[in-house]
Amino acid sequence: MSTPNQYPKTNIVKLNPPSTSTAMRDNNSADGKPTNNDHHQNNNNNNNNTTSSTIPTSSSLSSTRLQSTKMRSDPNEPHIGKYRFSKTIGKGNFAKVKLARHIPTSREVAIKIIDKAQLNPTSLQKLFREVKIMKGLDHPNIVKLFEVIETEKTLYLVMEYASGGEVFDYLVAHGRMKEKEARSKFRQIVSAVQYLHQKHIVHRDLKAENLLLDAELNIKIADFGFSNEFTPGNKLDTFCGSPPYAAPELFQGKKYDGPEVDVWSLGVILYTLVSGSLPFDGQNLKELRERVLRGKYRIPFYMSTDCENLLKKFLVLNPTRRSALESIMKDKWINISYENDELKPYEEPSQDFNDNYRI
Numbered sequence: 205m206s207t208p209n210q211y212p213k214t215n216i217v218k219l220n221p222p223s224t225s226t227a228m229r230d231n232n233s234a235d236g237k238p239t240n241n242d243h244h245q246n247n248n249n250n251n252n253n254t255t256s257s258t259i260p261t262s263s264s265l266s267s268t269r270l271q272s273t274k275m276r277s278d279p280n281e282p283h284i285g286k287y288r289f290s291k292t293i294g295k296g297n298f299a300k301v302k303l304a305r306h307i308p309t310s311r312e313v314a315i316k317i318i319d320k321a322q323l324n325p326t327s328l329q330k331l332f333r334e335v336k337i338m339k340g341l342d343h344p345n346i347v348k349l350f351e352v353i354e355t356e357k358t359l360y361l362v363m364e365y366a367s368g369g370e371v372f373d374y375l376v377a378h379g380r381m382k383e384k385e386a387r388s389k390f391r392q393i394v395s396a397v398q399y400l401h402q403k404h405i406v407h408r409d410l411k412a413e414n415l416l417l418d419a420e421l422n423i424k425i426a427d428f429g430f431s432n433e434f435t436p437g438n439k440l441d442t443f444c445g446s447p448p449y450a451a452p453e454l455f456q457g458k459k460y461d462g463p464e465v466d467v468w469s470l471g472v473i474l475y476t477l478v479s480g481s482l483p484f485d486g487q488n489l490k491e492l493r494e495r496v497l498r499g500k501y502r503i504p505f506y507m508s509t510d511c512e513n514l515l516k517k518f519l520v521l522n523p524t525r526r527s528a529l530e531s532i533m534k535d536k537w538i539n540i541s542y543e544n545d546e547l548k549p550y551e552e553p554s555q556d557f558n559d560n561y562r563i
Contacts, residue, residue, distance in 0.1 A: 298322040316361040334428045345396040347426040366424040368417025380480030392423040398529035399550045406462035408444035410469035434462030455493045464523040471518025479504045510537035
């Protein structure tokens with residue numbers, strides 16, 4: 205696992221807030237029936253003319269000026285600040301992601317380039333919420349946001365580069381994981397999501413496509429576009445995420461506290477890692493919804509009883525009966541071969557400002 209001191213605090217550069225499957229075994233089922241204010245979304249322009257201002261109003265958010273940096277290479281090469289662009293590694297409707305290199309350290313980074321003109325005020329506000337949340341995160345299994353650079357037309361999010369790609373693509377290429385490998389990955393995922401929950405942040409879009417792998421195949425949770433802060437006692441009400449990973453209460457349009465929808469998604473992820481397929485699927489959204497609300501999924505014959513028992517703690521129709529992640533960390537399956545290293549809540553390290561690897 206990567207060492208914590210490789211993840212420095214984010215440098216925020218002048219950010220203006222907007223104005224406003226194989227043989228199967230017996231059936232399994234989740235039990236019971238189920239029982240806060242929010243919503244989200246996110247391209248390109250290499251305009252290097254920056255202006256100055258500050259990120260959204262929050263006591264925890266600081267800003268710094270973008271200092272002009274002389275490029276030692278061909279000045280005609282595409283670049284922004286201290287970063288030299290190379291290839292495009294991802295594209296969306298309003299954004300693209302380019303691989304880049306931090307010139308002073310030669311470290312590779314991924315830069316999300318967002319065309320602000322394509323975003324309405326609501327989408328911009330959600331984008332700033334995403335930046336605010338990512339800025340406060342420091343966990344070895346969460347993609348780190350290093351820096352935010354804003355020009356007149358474009359927003360650049362400089363992030364940690366996970367060269368191993370998506371877990372989804374890994375499963376397509378290699379097939380299902382043996383439980384030993386799945387356990388190693390899932391421990392990292394649970395650690396990162398529990399860390400989010402203890403900081404009162406819910407991800408709301410946990411799925412194999414948003415789980416990245418670094419060069420050593422460590423997990424890096426990405427894409428906080430649907431994330432939000434939650435407060436105990438205050439309900440959220442936005443349907444977020446990918447339907448195959450969505451909790452039943454979301455399909456029912458019910459309000460929710462926050463963490464419990466992530467817990468359900470983690471159950472879907474565990475099933476997917478071990479089986480190479482989804483527990484709930486359908487030819488269309490209506491069929492998928494019916495299967496999720498039924499809460500029945502089939503257990504592959506090769507899945508261990510301990511793994512099956514762990515799944516039952518996640519895929520519970522009644523959200524109040526889903527296990528909290530602090531309890532999941534003590535589960536038998538998740539700690540097999542880790543008897544002397546039981547999974548525990550992650551504690552942020554003190555910041556080393558003398559670290560030469562800092563961006």
